[in-house]
Amino acid sequence: MTRGRVTSFDVAKEAGVSQSAVSRAFNSGTSISEKTRLRVEAAAEKLGYRPNAMARTLISRRSNMIGLVMADIVNPFYPAVLDTFMRSFQQLGHRVMLFMVARDQQVSDVLPQLLEYQVDGVVITSATLSPEMVEHCQRLQTPVTLFNRYVEGIQADSICCDNIGASRAIADLLLDAGHRQLAFIAGVRNTSTSQDREQGFFSRIHERRATAPLKAEGHYQYQGGYEAALALFAGETKPDAIFCANDLMALGAIDAIRNQLKLNIPEQVSVIGFDDIKEASWKNYQLTTYRPRVEKMVNTAVENMLERISNPERPALQLIEAGEIVIRQTARLPETIYQPIVDER
Amino acid sequence: MTRGRVTSFDVAKEAGVSQSAVSRAFNSGTSISEKTRLRVEAAAEKLGYRPNAMARTLISRRSNMIGLVMADIVNPFYPAVLDTFMRSFQQLGHRVMLFMVARDQQVSDVLPQLLEYQVDGVVITSATLSPEMVEHCQRLQTPVTLFNRYVEGIQADSICCDNIGASRAIADLLLDAGHRQLAFIAGVRNTSTSQDREQGFFSRIHERRATAPLKAEGHYQYQGGYEAALALFAGETKPDAIFCANDLMALGAIDAIRNQLKLNIPEQVSVIGFDDIKEASWKNYQLTTYRPRVEKMVNTAVENMLERISNPERPALQLIEAGEIVIRQTARLPETIYQPIVDER
DNA sequence: CTGAAAGCGCTTACAG
DNA sequence: CTGAAAGCGCTTACAG
Numbered sequence: 001m002t003r004g005r006v007t008s009f010d011v012a013k014e015a016g017v018s019q020s021a022v023s024r025a026f027n028s029g030t031s032i033s034e035k036t037r038l039r040v041e042a043a044a045e046k047l048g049y050r051p052n053a054m055a056r057t058l059i060s061r062r063s064n065m066i067g068l069v070m071a072d073i074v075n076p077f078y079p080a081v082l083d084t085f086m087r088s089f090q091q092l093g094h095r096v097m098l099f100m101v102a103r104d105q106q107v108s109d110v111l112p113q114l115l116e117y118q119v120d121g122v123v124i125t126s127a128t129l130s131p132e133m134v135e136h137c138q139r140l141q142t143p144v145t146l147f148n149r150y151v152e153g154i155q156a157d158s159i160c161c162d163n164i165g166a167s168r169a170i171a172d173l174l175l176d177a178g179h180r181q182l183a184f185i186a187g188v189r190n191t192s193t194s195q196d197r198e199q200g201f202f203s204r205i206h207e208r209r210a211t212a213p214l215k216a217e218g219h220y221q222y223q224g225g226y227e228a229a230l231a232l233f234a235g236e237t238k239p240d241a242i243f244c245a246n247d248l249m250a251l252g253a254i255d256a257i258r259n260q261l262k263l264n265i266p267e268q269v270s271v272i273g274f275d276d277i278k279e280a281s282w283k284n285y286q287l288t289t290y291r292p293r294v295e296k297m298v299n300t301a302v303e304n305m306l307e308r309i310s311n312p313e314r315p316a317l318q319l320i321e322a323g324e325i326v327i328r329q330t331a332r333l334p335e336t337i338y339q340p341i342v343d344e345r
Numbered sequence: 346m347t348r349g350r351v352t353s354f355d356v357a358k359e360a361g362v363s364q365s366a367v368s369r370a371f372n373s374g375t376s377i378s379e380k381t382r383l384r385v386e387a388a389a390e391k392l393g394y395r396p397n398a399m400a401r402t403l404i405s406r407r408s409n410m411i412g413l414v415m416a417d418i419v420n421p422f423y424p425a426v427l428d429t430f431m432r433s434f435q436q437l438g439h440r441v442m443l444f445m446v447a448r449d450q451q452v453s454d455v456l457p458q459l460l461e462y463q464v465d466g467v468v469i470t471s472a473t474l475s476p477e478m479v480e481h482c483q484r485l486q487t488p489v490t491l492f493n494r495y496v497e498g499i500q501a502d503s504i505c506c507d508n509i510g511a512s513r514a515i516a517d518l519l520l521d522a523g524h525r526q527l528a529f530i531a532g533v534r535n536t537s538t539s540q541d542r543e544q545g546f547f548s549r550i551h552e553r554r555a556t557a558p559l560k561a562e563g564h565y566q567y568q569g570g571y572e573a574a575l576a577l578f579a580g581e582t583k584p585d586a587i588f589c590a591n592d593l594m595a596l597g598a599i600d601a602i603r604n605q606l607k608l609n610i611p612e613q614v615s616v617i618g619f620d621d622i623k624e625a626s627w628k629n630y631q632l633t634t635y636r637p638r639v640e641k642m643v644n645t646a647v648e649n650m651l652e653r654i655s656n657p658e659r660p661a662l663q664l665i666e667a668g669e670i671v672i673r674q675t676a677r678l679p680e681t682i683y684q685p686i687v688d689e690r
Numbered sequence: 691c692t693g694a695a696a697g698c699g700c701t702t703a704c705a706g
Numbered sequence: 707c708t709g710a711a712a713g714c715g716c717t718t719a720c721a722g
Binding site for chain 1: 691692693694695697698699700
């Protein structure tokens with residue numbers, strides 16, 4: 001065991017081979033005899049040698065690092081997303097440089113920092129990206145993937161869950177069950193997720209010529225959902241069903257409806273959420289909600305990313321991945337069998 | 346705007362200066378005239394130049410990257426920890442390379458990968474580290490910090506919340522309030538956090554010659570807490586107060602006690618948790634719990650880490666940071682004023 | 691299969 | 707203050 005940094009030259013001397021041989025021993029697909037490889041490996045083991053990734057990146061122009069930009073880690077949907085991304089990248093031998101952007105921060109502030117470190121690609125979750133930044137990435141041949149976001153006419157992969165389709169299906173479910181006055185609790189106003197969920201829900205209700213839904217805003221937070229529910233019931237017309245743009249708000253709404261308004265769920269009010277976070281399946285809530293296929297979305301995002309890294313010419317893909325409604329206890333159902341997707345957890 | 350990678354030589358040519366001058370313009374504390382700096386900056390801006398961090402790291406032996414190893418991101422306590430670490434490091438100009446270790450994975454599997462990338466330091470959260478690995482890091486002069494974990498006789502900084510003191514205080518609170526038969530729901534058996542919380546709780550009860558507490562195991566999960574509570578009440582002697590090794594289990598226990606056992610909290614049973622996760626303050630729970638000073642712990646960890654990076658000779662510090670009990674609605678209190686720390690959120 | 695050599699893009703003594 | 711040059715630790719044609 002030596003101390004300090006051990007280089008390939010030290011290993012070469014120890015093994016009695018050239019420094020090139022050491023490098024070859026650590027790279028697959030190189031021409032090296034089994035005998036030499038073994039000698040190098042023994043020497044490397046003895047000295048505690050590991051190749052310096054910085055030097056490798058510099059010369060090979062591949063860092064094996066992916067930049068991952070997240071916002072809103074406090075929303076319980078995103079830890080699961082992060083976890084899935086991490087597993088996926090790690091398993092495929094990629095490192096992840098993580099960035100967290102605050103709500104008031106732009107991705108453009110952190111992207112240059114990421115690119116300094118020669119990341120092979122950038123994944124952006126729950127934050128948006130300016131066209132200028134995309135152009136910059138393109139110049140550097142660095143692929144960009146948007147997760148659960150999209151920007152029109154941009155040269156970046158994007159993979160979203162089917163926000164519009166899901167919300168339309170939820171509108172149908174509630175109307176078919178005989179609800180008369182629907183309501184929507186929106187998330188953060190200027191996010192595409194909240195906007196799309198609202199649009200799908202409202203447009204389907206309009207198409208079916210049902211009463212226009214009520215609306216309140218809950219900023220994607222528990223407390224916001226709680227207060228939004230109170231606000232909805234404080235008005236003249238009261239809703240008999242509420243669709244919330246995420247689960248966190250739905251759980252807040254449930255607590256407000258049950259504990260403060262003393263109404264029964266689902267007998268007097270139905271509540272449906274979006275995300276299927278862990279808390280949604282807690283015994284106390286048993287929330288009926290929409291579950292995006294997070295694992296599939298992440299795996300697709302990762303696969304496409306790696307593919308574009310090896311082939312930067314490939315045009316960008318915009319994908320939508322449908323999820324499923326998870327039927328639990330907070331919404332009344334239509335009489336006709338609804339192909340319910342029962343909670344299988 | 347050029348395409349492809351722009352180097353300091355390109356900028357030098359554009360600005361009509363030497364490549365060294367470009368480098369100096371991008372490093373503070375170097376001797377360069379204001380005039381030259383401005384010319385370089387203009388040229389860099391024009392060409393879209395950013396220094397290559399890999400080359401910089403190679404020559405300067407400082408990557409400005411910290412390796413952050415986490416397990417258990419799904420436990421809602423850790424997203425907050427991660428978030429706080431990220432903010433802290435980012436604010437101080439450091440990048441973070443994130444690693445997630447699965448429950449069955451050792452830190453020793455990922456540490457070499459981290460060190461390949463020349464991280465300046467490693468922070469390990471909720472996972473343990475073998476002495477060999479610590480030795481390896483020491484040889485590379487790479488400081489290691491354990492967060493909420495400690496290993497005896499190891500050359501690594503460690504910062505923990507006061508698990509033992511907190512649990513003793515909780516035992517006192519419950520006994521002083523007149524509870525007769527306490528119970529403990531343990532987390533994951535072989536973690537130091539669960540063990541310390543158990544030890545503090547049990548030892549204080551023993552010291553006060555109160556009835557020995559009951560015990561069940563909940564694996565730090567909601568469902569585990571739910572079932573552990575049921576198990577405790579299925580026995581001959583029933584508890585009148587339960588201390589749970591984390592909030593997640595406490596919330597499960599509450600749901601089991603209220604919804605399934607139909608007992609009132611805190612009139613018939615008191616429940617206290619640990620962590621003060623967001624969910625603990627939800628209207629439906631209002632959990633009395635122990636709140637570690639996460640922000641302070643993280644900031645201390647970060648400060649010490651950066652200090653040890655600049656001075657690797659500094660001996661390792663083992664710190665314990667006390668938190669506070671947050672009084673909400675799930676535990677009966679002593680009659681005497683208890684200096685209660687009211688929930689200020 | 692193997693080694694000598696060039697070069698990735700920087701920082702930093704060194705000399706002026 | 708400024709520039710020419712060495713060197714960080716690798717990979718990869720190139721020649722043998």
